[in-house]
Amino acid sequence: MNTRPRQKVLIVDDEPDIRELLEITLGRMKLETFNARNVGEAQSLLKRETFDLCLTDMQLPDGTGLELVQHIQQRHPRVQVAMITAYDSLENAISVLKAGAFDFLTKPVDLTRLRELVTSALLVPARGVGIDRRLLGDSLPMRNLRKHITKLAGSHATVYISGESGSGKELVARLIHDQSPRANQPFIAINCAAIPSELLESEFFGHRKGSFSGAIEDKPGLFQTAHGGTLLLDEVADLPLSMQVKLLRAIQEKSVRCVGGQQEVAVDVRILCATHKDLGTEVAAGRFRHDLYYRLNVIELRVPPLRERRDDIEMLASHILKRLAADTGQPAARLHPLALDALKSYRFPGNVRELENMLERAHTLCENKQIEAGDLRLAEGNCGAEGGVPDLTRIDNLEAYLENIERQLLLQALEETRWNRTAAAQRLNLSFRSMRYRLKKFGLD
Ligand SMILES: Nc1ncnc2c1ncn2[C@@H]1O[C@H](COP(=O)(O)OP(=O)(O)OP(=O)(O)O)[C@@H](O)[C@H]1O
Ligand SMILES: [Mg+2]
Incomplete structure (x- = not known):
């Protein structure tokens, strides 16, 4: 016990x-x-x-x-x-x-x-905990990302953090701040998509009492409160064009004027921005100002999607399971090798966050502290080696690629038939002999 x-x-x-x-x-x-x-x-x-x-x-x-x-x-x-x-x-x-x-x-x-x-x-008690213990992953893209973060942390440059939903953009922004000389000053993350457009200006730059109905007292904006520290403009692509002009001005002038105020106030903030949309596409479509784009996109840090660094999946999964065990005070659940295989070939449209949610659910539902592939409830259509049309740029060994697909399909058939090999062979229209040969070949017997 x-x-x-x-x-x-x-x-x-x-x-x-x-x-x-x-x-x-x-x-x-x-x-x-x-x-x-x-x-x-x-x-x-x-x-x-x-x-x-x-x-x-x-x-x-x-x-x-x-x-x-x-x-x-x-x-x-x-x-x-x-x-x-x-x-x-x-x-x-x-x-x-x-x-x-x-x-x-x-x-x-x-x-x-x-x-x-x-x-x-509860798990990251100190802000200064090493970056490699917070941004996990030993794959080349992650090692490079950590190197870039450490390098960029020392500068004042604006960084544009791009990457799919759930890939770790906010975590990267926090690490840049925590490693920077501004670490003891505020880090403010503002979700631009979540603030109603009529409140944006007052949220960003503050307001004077009485400047509009509802402004019952003076209030500083996020720029002023982040003074000395770092401001993450999250989901920046969702800012309306009218606000983009005002943001550009504040960044260029390094000062802000609150709603209803007369004076410019100097602010010293380091700007980081993030979005899961493609900012270049937003500019081309006329939804994002190109002058602001050039201001923000001084340095781009791309957080790679999980499916481009499948080697990290095992380490992430084991870290998440340990954390879940610590949260629940129970021993960590084990990931069955076949479940790990299934994860490694899953497409992960929701990236690390999806992996976290998936394992949390499986951890609660699994029996005997062992997570089977079926407990993961992988979304159909995202399973299989590459989930959809194969991408030639990712294939360097056709045989290994095809074998991986074959193995996944065998696994799925076995799970569907509760590991009844005769039924699984029928499901795939294979002779029993051929099925036995394949199971042996893939170590599934
Ligand atoms: N490399 C990593 N190592 C450890 N945890 C990670 C890693 N990448 C992401 N996470 C975790 O995954 C979750 C999602 O990360 P985060 O919120 O930074 O993603 P995001 O890109 O900002 O997502 P969204 O686009 O949905 O806002 C968080 O719990 C974060 O701590
Ligand atoms: Mg985010």
């Missing part, structure tokens, strides 16, 4: 609904949760229990989350803290990061982000 103690998380919020939501979500991650309604209760719990992580609201009845972060930094420095804050108090969140918090989330809480944050807070 595994007797590893569950990791403990302290939740500090005066709203019962939020506490309950966090408790349920973290409980499902097999974490032990404790609740406090205010700073005072949190401080006494911190004296009694040894926590791994504290998630705190910003506004509390008897103080602020910031005071709690400072208290934890001084008295319980091994405890990670993350802040949950209303969107319009982002500036507070920045001071919290500066005070030493690990990260922050905005309300309403996005549960996927919450789980990602908690996982990294």
Whole structure:
């Protein structure tokens, strides 16, 4: 029996609904949760229990989350803290990061982000942890990517991070920041696609009280709050053209003027941008300004899709399974060699994120702590050596390529027939003899 103690998380919020939501979500991650309604209760719990992580609201009845972060930094420095804050108090969140918090989330809480944050807070305790332990993969493209990140981290250059959905663009941006001289300053990731267009200008550059209905107080923008640090413009291709002009101006002038304000304020931010779309295509289609494109695309870092670095799949899978085991306090599930084969020939349209989700599901569903190919629920149409029309540029050995396809099809037929070899042979219209020969050839007997 595994007797590893569950990791403990302290939740500090005066709203019962939020506490309950966090408790349920973290409980499902097999974490032990404790609740406090205010700073005072949190401080006494911190004296009694040894926590791994504290998630705190910003506004509390008897103080602020910031005071709690400072208290934890001084008295319980091994405890990670993350802040949950209303969107319009982002500036507070920045001071919290500066005070030493690990990260922050905005309300309403996005549960996927919450789980990602908690996982990294518990597993990547120090910001300075080596890049090769955070951006995994021993394939040549990944080794090159890490080299480029380390080199670029030292410069002030704008970097355009391209890559398919779920391939690790945000992780790359974080690593550039964490390795840079700005590491102790804020890292702000802004999802351009998620902000309503009429709020973009005020979100980016801030606003003065009364400058539009709803502007009830002065508010700094993301450029000001990222001052001294790094600003990731995520999904930048989704910015409307009108906002692109204003962004270009801010980058060129290195200053911003808030909505309703009279004065330009100098800002020092390093800009990184990312999108899963092809920016060149967006420019050609007239949806993205070419002058902004040239400004942003000073250096392009391409994060390769997982199917171009299949050698990394095994290492990633084993890392993810270990993490799931740590999350659940159970022994890690083993990946059956055939399941690994199936993963290695899967197309992974959703890249590393898809692999994470797939293994999480399989880890919960599998029996006897062994993940079989069937537990992975690979999407049809993306299975098989290359998933679709073969691409000649990826084929350097026709025989090996065809054998791989043959092996995958045999496997699928065997799984479909619950490893009844006679039925599998019939399914493929092979004689039993021929089937036996092939099973032997591929070591599947
Ligand atoms: N090389 C890697 N090593 C370890 N974890 C990785 C790697 N690449 C991606 N991940 C993990 O995969 C998940 C998705 O990564 P990330 O959010 O950076 O992708 P993205 O390219 O920004 O995706 P999207 O286009 O959907 O925004 C994260 O949990 C991230 O930590
Ligand atoms: Mg992203």
